[in-house]
Ligand SMILES: NC(=O)C1=CN([C@@H]2O[C@H](COP(=O)(O)OP(=O)(O)OC[C@H]3O[C@@H](n4cnc5c(N)ncnc54)[C@H](O)[C@@H]3O)[C@@H](O)[C@H]2O)[C@@H](O)CC1
Ligand SMILES: Nc1ncnc2c1ncn2[C@@H]1O[C@H](COP(=O)(O)OP(=O)(O)O)[C@@H](O)[C@H]1O
């Protein structure tokens with residue numbers, strides 16, 4: 001399952017299926033409840049004992065009443081605590097079918113939680129449209145302190161299903177849910193921002209909607225590349241020539257990392273272009289990467305005119321002077337595929353005339369700070385704590401930035417978001433069995449820029465190069481593991497490629513996709 005839905009998209013699918021008579025809301029709710037109970041058993045086989053179920057007023061609460069009934073039928077001792085009476089027809093019906101104890105959540109006392117093995121959080125799901133107060137999150141915090149495992153129905157209450165941001169007043173509970181069980185498709189709030197960090201073990205269970213038609217504009221998770229990444233027969237120029245521009249003496253490390261990554265990912269040739277004063281330093285550090293002196297933007301003319309030069313990478317350790325701005329402008333005027341990172345992004349944000357030269361063969365790879373310099377209004381809107389109504393998520397911000405700038409934008413992080421100028425969005429989620437916290441190390445971003453630039457040089461489309469780059473980068477980090485430094489990423493790439501091609505040649509199925517669960 002590679003789609004990531006918004007709550008509106010999920011609602012639209014559900015409403016269409018119900019209105020067409022293909023399913024009833026009650027049947028969906030029953031399957032959702034059953035899915036949660038099954039997921040609890042799979043996660044903690046044999047667990048049984050006392051459970052408290054916190055129910056909200058909407059259909060998320062409705063799921064809670066189903067879960068209470070099914071747990072009780074399995075021998076659990078269950079008590080329901082309701083934040084408010086059920087308010088939707090389906091939740092009212094499911095509450096009526098519950099024959100056990102039910103009390104107001106406001107009456108919850110520490111004694112009610114003693115010995116509870118489970119706390120089912122069915123307070124709010126995809127319908128959360130405004131911040132919750134302490135009366136909602138404090139009982140969850142209390143249950144956690146009492147030692148109960150928190151099971152979030154659909155999503156941990158207080159997280160926005162569209163942005164992953166916390167919507168809470170007066171604090172929020174510490175830490176993640178122990179288990180989150182969502183229905184049919186993961187939602188954006190399960191991978192973006194805090195949502196990715198707070199989902200705990202994550203399962204998506206079927207509720208019978210998988211064949212329903214999807215609305216337009218669905219965001220997709222980046223999955224493993226396939227055989228397309230392998231090298232076809234040919235000579236080195238068949239696989240492209242990448243030019244990486246570097247800064248002056250003592251500043252070349254970042255560009256060298258990018259250049260080596262471009263070579264490792266299969267560009268036929270990689271040249272590092274540096275100021276003449278940095279030639280000696282770079283020559284002692286590079287063998288397979290070629291070197292060329294580039295004192296001024298004018299020195300790039302013949303290189304840029306050469307059709308065999310298929311991509312560029314500008315930014316890592318580049319510098320922020322007038323000379324660098326001129327080289328950036330010359331590159332953009334040549335309209336070749338390129339990755340713009342680091343200092344190139346800062347130069348862009350300073351100079352509207354250079355920004356006017358952007359074109360659709362470019363990939364911009366900002367981190368959060370660079371993104372805020374490039375598109376301050378969008379970054380501010382994204383950072384605002386969501387109040388009432390729909391949130392402005394990282395997906396919304398990156399989609400808007402790509403449309404405004406007319407380039408592919410990749411905004412980095414454990415939740416890497418990639419958008420095209422046309423509005424297509426992909427997310428690479430470095431979570432769960434794809435978590436890569438060791439990537440938070442100096443120079444990791446330079447390697448990512450080099451990988452993507454190498455893929456551009458090989459002829460991949462900018463959005464495809466960006467998505468494959470994000471996947472390969474995290475896979476390389478995971479392949480190396482703890483202790484990773486940026487240099488290790490390039491050296492781990494061959495094993496990652498070998499694994500991919502072996503998986504492809506084997507079952508014909510990728511062994512290492514990036515599933516939501
Ligand atoms: N969409 C689907 O296909 C399915 C949805 N189901 C469940 O239904 C849930 C969505 O149900 P709803 O749309 O009823 O939404 P919720 O149950 O998430 O909450 C909506 C209710 O809470 C109120 N509310 C929202 N924010 C509040 C706040 N901060 N403080 C107090 N009240 C607040 C709303 O006015 C509304 O009454 C899903 O998360 C899922 O658990 C499942 O039953 C199965 C199928
Ligand atoms: N916790 C994390 N999980 C997954 N990826 C991460 C994490 N922290 C950082 N990264 C990745 O590491 C890279 C860091 O890039 P960047 O911030 O530009 O650093 P630098 O400029 O030092 O190279 C990005 O690709 C980012 O997505």
Ligand SMILES: [K+]
Pocket residue numbers: 060121122123124125152153154155156157
């Ligand atoms: K919930």
